[in-house]
Structures are given as structure tokens and as C-alpha cells.
Amino acid sequence: MFRELIGGLRITMQAMLRKPLTIQYPEEQRPVPPRARGRHILHRYDNGLEKCIGCELCSGACPVGCIYVLPAANDPAHPVSPGERFAERYEINLMRCIYCGYCAEACPTEAITLGPRLDLADYKRERLVATKADLLEAWPGFRPPGGAAGGGPR
Amino acid sequence: MSAAPSPPPELVTLTVDGRAVSVPAGTLVWDACEKAGVFVPVYCAHKKMDPVAVCRMCLIEVGTMPKLQPACATVVQAGMEVRTATDRVQRFRQGNMEFLLLNHPLDCPVCDRGGECDLQDFAQRYGPPRSRTAITGKVHFDKARPLSDRIMLDQERCILCWRCVRYCDEITGDRAIVLQERAVHTVVDTFEGRPLTGPFQGNLPEVCPVGALTHTAYRFRSRPWDLQRTPSVCPGCSYGCTVGIDSRDNAVVRFVSQDNPDVDDSWLCDRGRYGFPELNRQDRVLTAELSLEGPVRAVGALEAVGAAARALAGVLERHDPDQVACLGTPQMTNEEAFCLQWLGRDVIGTPHLDHQLEPWPDLAPDEFRLAIRELEDCDTVVVLGERPEAATPVLTLRLYKAERKRGRQVLRIAADADPTELAGRVRDRGRVGVVAHEADRDRARAVATALAAANGSVHRLTLTEGMNGRGCKDLGLLPGLGPGYRRLDRAGMHGRAILAAAAEGRLRALVVVGPNPEMEQDPAYEAAIARVPLVVALTPVRGLLSRHAQALLPGRTMAEKQGTVTSSEGRVQRIRVALQPRIGAPPPELRLLVELGRSLGGTWESAPLATPAFDVICDAVPAYRGTRGGLRAAWPGTGGAA
Ligand code: SF4
Ligand code: SF4
Ligand code: SF4
Ligand code: SF4
Ligand code: FES
Numbered sequence: 104m105f106r107e108l109i110g111g112l113r114i115t116m117q118a119m120l121r122k123p124l125t126i127q128y129p130e131e132q133r134p135v136p137p138r139a140r141g142r143h144i145l146h147r148y149d150n151g152l153e154k155c156i157g158c159e160l161c162s163g164a165c166p167v168g169c170i171y172v173l174p175a176a177n178d179p180a181h182p183v184s185p186g187e188r189f190a191e192r193y194e195i196n197l198m199r200c201i202y203c204g205y206c207a208e209a210c211p212t213e214a215i216t217l218g219p220r221l222d223l224a225d226y227k228r229e230r231l232v233a234t235k236a237d238l239l240e241a242w243p244g245f246r247p248p249g250g251a252a253g254g255g256p257r
Numbered sequence: 258m259s260a261a262p263s264p265p266p267e268l269v270t271l272t273v274d275g276r277a278v279s280v281p282a283g284t285l286v287w288d289a290c291e292k293a294g295v296f297v298p299v300y301c302a303h304k305k306m307d308p309v310a311v312c313r314m315c316l317i318e319v320g321t322m323p324k325l326q327p328a329c330a331t332v333v334q335a336g337m338e339v340r341t342a343t344d345r346v347q348r349f350r351q352g353n354m355e356f357l358l359l360n361h362p363l364d365c366p367v368c369d370r371g372g373e374c375d376l377q378d379f380a381q382r383y384g385p386p387r388s389r390t391a392i393t394g395k396v397h398f399d400k401a402r403p404l405s406d407r408i409m410l411d412q413e414r415c416i417l418c419w420r421c422v423r424y425c426d427e428i429t430g431d432r433a434i435v436l437q438e439r440a441v442h443t444v445v446d447t448f449e450g451r452p453l454t455g456p457f458q459g460n461l462p463e464v465c466p467v468g469a470l471t472h473t474a475y476r477f478r479s480r481p482w483d484l485q486r487t488p489s490v491c492p493g494c495s496y497g498c499t500v501g502i503d504s505r506d507n508a509v510v511r512f513v514s515q516d517n518p519d520v521d522d523s524w525l526c527d528r529g530r531y532g533f534p535e536l537n538r539q540d541r542v543l544t545a546e547l548s549l550e551g552p553v554r555a556v557g558a559l560e561a562v563g564a565a566a567r568a569l570a571g572v573l574e575r576h577d578p579d580q581v582a583c584l585g586t587p588q589m590t591n592e593e594a595f596c597l598q599w600l601g602r603d604v605i606g607t608p609h610l611d612h613q614l615e616p617w618p619d620l621a622p623d624e625f626r627l628a629i630r631e632l633e634d635c636d637t638v639v640v641l642g643e644r645p646e647a648a649t650p651v652l653t654l655r656l657y658k659a660e661r662k663r664g665r666q667v668l669r670i671a672a673d674a675d676p677t678e679l680a681g682r683v684r685d686r687g688r689v690g691v692v693a694h695e696a697d698r699d700r701a702r703a704v705a706t707a708l709a710a711a712n713g714s715v716h717r718l719t720l721t722e723g724m725n726g727r728g729c730k731d732l733g734l735l736p737g738l739g740p741g742y743r744r745l746d747r748a749g750m751h752g753r754a755i756l757a758a759a760a761e762g763r764l765r766a767l768v769v770v771g772p773n774p775e776m777e778q779d780p781a782y783e784a785a786i787a788r789v790p791l792v793v794a795l796t797p798v799r800g801l802l803s804r805h806a807q808a809l810l811p812g813r814t815m816a817e818k819q820g821t822v823t824s825s826e827g828r829v830q831r832i833r834v835a836l837q838p839r840i841g842a843p844p845p846e847l848r849l850l851v852e853l854g855r856s857l858g859g860t861w862e863s864a865p866l867a868t869p870a871f872d873v874i875c876d877a878v879p880a881y882r883g884t885r886g887g888l889r890a891a892w893p894g895t896g897g898a899a
């Protein structure tokens with residue numbers, strides 16, 4: 104019986120000497136695995152044009168129907184995306200999303216991917232409907248309209 | 258006119274993939290396959306056009322014939338053995354898809370047709386799993402080229418099925434679209450590059466099986482899976498074309514045609530098809546507004562109905578009911594029109610009701626006896642002036658079909674032509690149809706009488722203004738004629754006389770349902786409305802009525818309510834709710850009218866809803882019984898229903 108007690112205490116001692124695993128969330132965050140599926144990102148080409156062409160295929164593929172895309176015709180003088188069509192409005196209801204990644208799978212231009220960001224709590228439901236301003240990749244000269252939740256992707 | 262009994266067609270029995278099927282002689286193999294429940298992919302074949310067999314998509318094996326045969330252009334024969342599922346057919350379809358996609362831009366993601374495109378569907382079903390062509394090296398043509406302000410052409414997406422060319426040749430006859438150049442450089446374009454001007458351009462994107470022809474009004478608006486389709490009736494005129502109202506986010510984004518062979522034959526005119534923005538208007542009357550005493554104040558609709566009823570009762574206490582009038586509009590449903598005439602005649606007790614300006618004495622259902630479809634069976638169709646085709650444009654296509662496909666004589670005469678010399682111009686003796694606009698009904702009667710003397714069987718079709726002008730007449734929203742054209746002892750004032758009386762200050766109160774496009778064009782209308790001390794108006798949109806009404810009640814557009822409307826030929830069809838009213842929206846117009854009548858002491862037996870109201874109509878107008886499912890009302894003595 105005495106031997107079992109010593110054996111147990113040895114494990115306790117070992118654990119006390121180990122570096123703690125706890126990190127100070129949210130100040131500190133653990134890196135997520137490269138293929139983790141967190142909040143979406145809408146990407147841009149190197150010249151700043153949006154990759155999204157407003158085709159609505161992501162919203163068609165989405166099993167829960169949480170993507171809303173309203174397309175519009177590009178102004179050739181000031182195009183938003185290459186080609187004739189772009190997404191005038193793009194919204195994802197993050198409360199409904201199941202992070203399956205089908206939208207990224209469906210996208211013909213690789214405009215949408217699921218990013219590493221997983222901390223999606225908020226105090227207001229409305230703020231959990233991510234808009235284009237929330238989802239678009241940052242770009243010099245691009246300012247998200249005031250009051251946008253999260254202020255752009257990380 | 259009763260349809261001539263045609264001898265039963267001779268039946269031919271053939272087998273399709275082993276299934277025996279009997280079809281009338283002369284049927285195309287494509288249709289026989291459909292009857293056997295076997296799907297054959299087609300691009301160039303179209304139900305309303307003659308076969309050309311250019312796309313080669315429908316090739317199938319027939320009996321022992323060495324080569325594959327086009328199902329869309331091969332006529333059935335007794336004992337024919339059709340095979341559509343053999344390896345040879347599959348291989349051929351795969352090869353054909355490869356050819357069709359050789360120079361196709363594959364830009365489905367930005368193509369308006371994506372999601373409802375035959376090229377996408379068949380490529381997926383019958384095409385090769387992967388392409389053998391490089392993306393580079395395709396032949397390029399013009400993209401996003403406007404053919405007019407309504408139609409866009411993308412020449413790269415065209416698969417050269419000729420449907421658009423044949424549409425302009427066989428259906429409209431304007432030959433506006435042609436094929437140019439040869440071989441791989443062949444493109445579709447307008448004749449000499451002139452912009453399209455016809456009134457039936459909107460059908461082009463519908464006949465095009467791919468995304469080459471698209472609507473400018475629907476450019477980049479939606480995908481089919483985001484749309485809600487509501488079967489309804491086109492509100493553009495009284496022809497009664499069947500439409501599908503496609504809406505997204507509770508706004509109408511397009512009208513699509515739905516084939517109704519008795520009426521539209523699957524075509525719509527541009528005025529109707531592109532008139533949908535009217536249903537999305539933002540300047541709406543959304544709450545009731547009262548200015549009976551003091552400044553305008555917004556109140557609940559039923560509260561406003563009560564206040565309006567008290568004000569009307571006050572007028573009726575002090576004055577004769579003769580000093581009150583009711584004006585409707587041909588845009589009302591049958592249920593609303595019937596309810597308004599009940600309110601005016603039975604509750605208020607005034608003989609002055611109308612829905613239009615001009616008087617229509619001695620009106621009878623016989624003026625509408627000829628059915629639209631029977632126009633094709635008439636040996637000669639006489640059209641009086643340009644007004645019928647201006648009022649109901651799709652009529653032109655039916656007349657062209659009668660002329661081109663059935664070899665009938667279509668005689669377009671000036672509205673004021675001398676009817677006596679007309680008999681000589683009618684090609685053969687036989688059935689004659691006389692088509693006229695309601696404004697020319699006296700002349701039409703003279704023409705019909707003259708032709709009947711010389712020719713025998715003459716029937717008339719009168720085209721009314723507004724979506725439901727016919728229904729308003731059938732249900733007695735007219736002075737002197739009750740529901741079902743029942744002659745009344747007390748003749749009242751017609752629309753123009755009511756306006757004149759109002760302008761002279763002889764009317765104490767007016768109940769108006771609007772908007773009435775015919776009246777609003779008349780300068781006398783506003784002056785008259787402004788003179789009446791108590792105007793109770795029910796209208797969905799802001800305008801003249803909302804400016805002058807003392808009690809303004811919120812109405813609904815035709816996309817927000819249900820009910821029935823009657824087309825010129827007497828076909829009673831349902832309109833349905835395409836746009837959902839927002840939560841807390843005022844009740845439908847019918848309920849407001851019923852409550853107004855009830856508050857004034859009237860008895861409306863049934864529930865104030867469209868379906869029970871239709872039963873009330875059927876009791877009052879027996880001809881409306883048996884019209885369910887979009888049939889024509891059977892008026893006694895006019896040859897019955899069709
Ligand atoms: S991850 Fe899945 S559920 Fe979420 S938006 Fe994309 S498709 Fe829809
Ligand atoms: S994100 Fe991709 S799939 Fe979605 S609309 Fe944009 S381009 Fe189309
Ligand atoms: S026509 Fe059809 S196949 Fe061609 S781009 Fe448009 S949707 Fe795709
Ligand atoms: S434009 Fe459309 S309808 Fe016309 S030939 Fe080309 S594919 Fe056929
Ligand atoms: S559909 Fe038969 S050849 Fe085109």
C-alpha cells in the first residue's frame with residue numbers, strides 16, 4: 104500500500120515540474136492546424152480585385168443555406184472583380200454555418216476559403232452575420248465601413 | 258363557335274426502348290418518346306416551331322437504319338423500333354457534346370443561365386468526363402453585346418441551334434435575327450446589325466436553350482435556386498396570359514411565360530413581361546390615413562374603415578344616396594369588383610357605379626363569344642384597326658400563327674372602313690371572326706351584321722382595357738347592369754358622367770378603388786375628385802387618390818393578393834400571392850371593402866376572403882360556375898364553355 108502511495112506522488116511531482124500547458128486566452132492563442140475550418144475569408148488577386156464574381160455557387164452548395172449573394176454588373180471603368188459580374192452584397196450567417204467548407208469547394212475562383220479564426224462569440228446576433236466588409240481580405244486603401252464586427256479577417 | 262368535330266386521328270404503335278406506345282400518325286419520334294416516358298435531349302427542337310434538325314443532339318437508333326436518326330424530325334411509322342439507350346447513341350451524344358463545347362467559353366459562373374441551362378445539364382448527363390481541348394485556342398466572339406435595350410447577346414455561348422432565328426421567322430415574322438458567316442465563324446446577329454425593335458423580344462431568352470440571349474432586366478439578378486415561382490396571370494392587359502412570377506427577397510425579379518395553349522401559346526409581350534417593376538414600387542400606401550377632421554393622421558386600416566363608414570353614414574343621413582357614387586378600376590379582382598358593386602348598389606343604394614369612363618349601353622356577353630384559340634379555326638379573321646393589337650399585343654402572334662401555320666385569312670381593316678364593301682374581301686365563305694377593341698364595339702357590331710348577311714357564321718371577340726375589365730363588366734360594376742348583365746330598372750351615371758357630376762359639386766361622397774390608369778390620364782379626373790367633400794379611396798400606390806382622399810385605405814398590388822380575374826375572352830383565372838405582405842400589414846382590399854359595407858349595415862354572408870367570395874359570385878352569376886382551373890365562363894346562348 105505504501106508503494107502505491109509513493110508511485111502516485113511521483114506522478115504528481117513530475118507534473119509539478121513540467122511546463123504548464125495553460126495559455127492566457129484570449130491574449131494568447133494557440134496556432135490552429137493549417138486545415139482547420141474557421142470563419143471564412145474572401146480573397147483578392149494581387150492587383151486588389153476581388154476574386155469573388157458573385158456567381159452564387161457557394162450559396163447553392165451550402166447545405167444550410169446561410170450564404171446570401173446579391174450579384175451586380177461591374178462598371179468597366181471601376182471594376183470590383185475581373186469580368187462582368189461581382190458580388191454587390193455577400194453575407195454569411197455564422198450562427199447557422201456548420202463550417203463544412205462546401206462553399207470553398209464550390210467556388211470556381213477560389214474566392215472563399217475557411218480561415219483559421221475560431222473565436223466567433225459576440226454580444227449581438229446581427230454582428231454574427233458577416234458581411235463583405237468583415238470577410239474581405241485587407242487591402243491597402245480598403246477601409247471596412249465603420250462599426251463592422253471584427254474589423255476584417257485575421 | 259363550337260369546335261368542328263375532327264375525325265379521331267389514326268393511331269400508330271411503335272416501341273421506344275422496348276416500351277410500346279400508340280400515337281397519332283404524323284407524330285414526331287421525339288414526342289412519341291416523351292409519351293413513352295423516355296427523355297431525349299434536344300437543343301434545336303421546340304414545341305412551337307418546325308423541326309430543322311441542326312443540333313444533332315437528339316439522334317437515336319431506329320429499326321435497322323444504318324445511321325442514327327434525329328428524333329425531332331423523324332415521323333413515326335407503325336412498328337418502328339426506337340432505341341435511345343444503346344452504346345452507340347451514348348457515344349454519339351458524348352461526341353456531340355464535345356463539339357458543342359469546343360469553343361464554348363465555359364463561363365457558367367458569370368452566365369445568367371447557369372442553373373437552368375440545357376448545355377450545363379446535358380454536358381453533365383451526356384458529356385465526356387473531361388475535356389480534350391485546351392482552354393486556350395478557342396475561337397472568340399463578342400460577349401455582352403446589347404441587341405436592344407432589353408436583350409443581351411453573348412455570341413460565344415451560342416450553340417447555333419437556330420431557335421432565335423426561327424422564332425423571328427415563324428412566330429413573329431419580323432426576321433430580325435439571322436445567322437452570319439460560315440463554319441466555325443458562324444454567329445447569330447441581328448439583320449444588318451440593326452437593334453431589335455419588336456414588341457416580343459423577351460421571348461428570345463426563353464427560346465434560347467443556353468445563355469447566349471439574356472434579359473437586360475434580369476442581368477445578374479439571381480440564380481434559379483434563389484427564386485420563388487408563383488403561377489399567376491399577367492397584369493399587363495386583358496388577354497390573360499399565364500405567367501410565373503419569379504421573386505427574390507420579396508421583390509419580383511422577372512416574369513416567365515408558362516405555356517397555356519388556349520391563351521398565350523407560351524409567348525409574352527414585352528409590355529407585360531417587363532412591366533414587373535410596377536409591382537416593386539416603393540411609393541406605396543402602407544397605412545390608412547384619415548383627414549376627415551383636421552390634419553392627416555395615420556391609423557390602423559380597420560379603424561379607418563370604421564371612420565369612413567361613419568362619415569359615409571353621416572352623408573347618407575343628410576343626403577339622398579343618389580349623391581354618392583362608386584368608381585372601380587379594371588385592375589381589381591373579380592371578388593373586389595363584385596364586393597364594390599354590392600357596397601354601392603345594395604348597401605349605399607346608389608345606381609352610380611362604374612369602372613371605366615365611357616358608357617356601354619346594351620352590353621351582352623355575345624360580344625365576347627369567340628375564344629382566342631378559335632381564331633385559328635376561323636377561315637377569315639377581320640381585325641378592326643390597330644387598337645386590338647395595341648391593347649393586347651400577344652394577339653398579333655396568334656393571328657400570325659393562324660395565317661402562317663393554318664393558312665387562314667387575316668384581314669386588317671381600318672376601324673372606320675365601310676362594312677358593306679367588306680363582304681367581297683372575305684376570301685371564302687365560312688367561319689368569320691371579328692376582333693375589335695371595346696372602343697370600336699359599335700363598328701364591330703356593324704361589321705359583324707354585314708358579314709353575317711353575306712357569310713353566315715360570324716363571331717366576335719371584344720378586347721377590353723385593363724387586366725380585369727371583362728370581370729368588372731361580368732359582375733356588374735356598371736351603371737344599369739347588375740351582375741351577369743342583368744338589366745336594372747334604375748340606370749345610373751357612367752364614369753364620365755360621375756366625374757362631371759363631381760366637378761359640378763353634385764356629389765356628396767365618392768368611394769374609389771384605384772389606381773385607374775384610364776381615368777388618371779383624363780385631366781377631368783383630378784378636378785372631379787378634388788371637388789367631392791368625402792372621398793373614401795382604396796389604393797396601393799401614392800398618387801392622385803392619396804392626395805385627395807379624406808379616408809385613404811391601403812390597397813395591395815396584384816402580386817400581393819389572391820383572387821380571380823377574367824380575360825377578354827371570359828376565361829376566369831386565379832392570381833396568387835407572390836410577395837408576402839410584411840407582418841402587421843393591413844388586411845387585403847376585399848376584407849376592407851366587406852368591412853366597410855358591414856359597418857354601413859350591409860350583410861355579406863360569407864367570410865371576407867377570396868375563395869368564399871368566389872362562391873358568392875357563382876351564386877349571383879351562374880356562368881361563373883365551372884370556371885375553376887382557368888376555364889371560360891359559360892354564358893347562356895353563346896355556345897357554352899370552351
Ligand atoms: S462552411 Fe458550409 S455551412 Fe458554412 S457557409 Fe460554407 S457551405 Fe455553408
Ligand atoms: S465566393 Fe465564389 S462561389 Fe461564392 S459567389 Fe463568390 S465566386 Fe461565386
Ligand atoms: S450557356 Fe450554359 S453552359 Fe454556357 S456558360 Fe452559360 S450556363 Fe454555362
Ligand atoms: S442565340 Fe441561342 S437560340 Fe439563338 S442560335 Fe444561339 S443558342 Fe440558339
Ligand atoms: S433537337 Fe433534333 S437535331 Fe436538334
